[in-house]
Amino acid sequence: MTEITVEKTAEDAASKSLKVTVPVDRVRAAETKAVTYYAKRARVPGFRPGKAPDAVVRKRFGDAIRQSMLEEVIRESWETAKSSESLKPIGDPSIRNLKFEEGSPLEFELVVDVRPEVKLERTGGFTITRQAAPVTEAQVDEQLQALREQKAAWLPVEDAKPAPGQMVRVEVTPLEDGVAGAPQAYNLTLGESRAIPDLEERIMALLPGETAEADVRFPDDHPDPARRGQTRRVRVALHEVKRQELPELDDAFAREVGDFDGLPALRAAVRADLEREAGRESDAQVRNDLIRQIAEANAVPAPESLVHRLMHGYAEAYQIPEEQLGVFEQQFHPIAESQVRRDLILDAVVEANGLRATESDLDARIGEMAAARGVDAGQIYASLQKANRLQELERALTEEKVFAFLLQQSTVEEAKP
Numbered sequence: 001m002t003e004i005t006v007e008k009t010a011e012d013a014a015s016k017s018l019k020v021t022v023p024v025d026r027v028r029a030a031e032t033k034a035v036t037y038y039a040k041r042a043r044v045p046g047f048r049p050g051k052a053p054d055a056v057v058r059k060r061f062g063d064a065i066r067q068s069m070l071e072e073v074i075r076e077s078w079e080t081a082k083s084s085e086s087l088k089p090i091g092d093p094s095i096r097n098l099k100f101e102e103g104s105p106l107e108f109e110l111v112v113d114v115r116p117e118v119k120l121e122r123t124g125g126f127t128i129t130r131q132a133a134p135v136t137e138a139q140v141d142e143q144l145q146a147l148r149e150q151k152a153a154w155l156p157v158e159d160a161k162p163a164p165g166q167m168v169r170v171e172v173t174p175l176e177d178g179v180a181g182a183p184q185a186y187n188l189t190l191g192e193s194r195a196i197p198d199l200e201e202r203i204m205a206l207l208p209g210e211t212a213e214a215d216v217r218f219p220d221d222h223p224d225p226a227r228r229g230q231t232r233r234v235r236v237a238l239h240e241v242k243r244q245e246l247p248e249l250d251d252a253f254a255r256e257v258g259d260f261d262g263l264p265a266l267r268a269a270v271r272a273d274l275e276r277e278a279g280r281e282s283d284a285q286v287r288n289d290l291i292r293q294i295a296e297a298n299a300v301p302a303p304e305s306l307v308h309r310l311m312h313g314y315a316e317a318y319q320i321p322e323e324q325l326g327v328f329e330q331q332f333h334p335i336a337e338s339q340v341r342r343d344l345i346l347d348a349v350v351e352a353n354g355l356r357a358t359e360s361d362l363d364a365r366i367g368e369m370a371a372a373r374g375v376d377a378g379q380i381y382a383s384l385q386k387a388n389r390l391q392e393l394e395r396a397l398t399e400e401k402v403f404a405f406l407l408q409q410s411t412v413e414e415a416k417p
Helices: 024-041 054-060 062-084 137-150 197-203 251-257 263-298 304-317 322-353 359-373 377-386 390-407
Strands: 005-012 015-022 094-099 106-113 127-130 153-156 167-176 184-189 211-217 231-245 411-414
Touching (some): 024 054, 054 062, 062 106, 377 390
Parallel strands (some): 127 411
Antiparallel strands (some): 015 106
């Protein structure tokens, strides 16, 4: 049988375009296979199962037979392409420019993303400055204020107009040519930008129990482009207003928050948490700076195909509306480029030095997590497996090993105060 031919037509560091030609005899063989499949299984009126003539089967199941034939030759072609071009694909290929006429070879283009070959000539000898921002009393106070707000009580407000920071329960009814639409109920805290500014102003002009009609204008930066700058007539009913009453910041509050002897112990715990978080941020900055220097020293590319693939994934995850994709991609492109370079560098270091996290590494970390929580390790493992997070943990452990390896080869200096 004549061979399928694969011809490379374009490529960059992370993608290849391949022109595939499937000879007529292979197309016919795949079609015959599909006809046989449907002839054996299909029920055709007037014929016993499996006894319908091929011509009848082709006429009755023509579209399905064609689809089966195409799937078969594309699968064969993909296997041939992977072998002949020594591809290392990171996803399924896309099919473009398919051309097929009866009695002629089938032609199409395979476009596939592949893992780039990244060779790192230099991975050490860099100097990184670690910026350790000190934790201030103002930051501790801000965190304590957040704790007070979490424990706050909400008390009814009567005979007074609502103010920013207060919670309201309202009902908004759209009015179109004097005809009322379906009312919508909302619970929101004023001043948190959960409602358009015009509507919040109208709400703050009401007393609890009052209703008013007003024109409200949607801001020019509203998430829905169709509403930007538009004016709508609405009826606003204010049903309830509540104010926040914060607990006193004292020893009793500290004991309510957790197992603390008093307010000084709570302050110390909050400061320790903030210092740990500041340390994690400093470590992340060190890693990012190291990766940046490695990328620059080795001219690590950020192939556009991988950048686009990453942006597409984030757009789906964040549910970016189609009309906002252009702005999102423009803003996110530099971040995606950095992420692609980072991933390529880490993968190259892992492969070159055998630093991938092992099963024993995973077991050890799960054991640490179990001990810290006072539960059985099997329980932690089952929980991670159920949440599909074992691979995420394995990746995190691999990154720890990679950065430990890389940082041993460079110098980290503490920034001077």
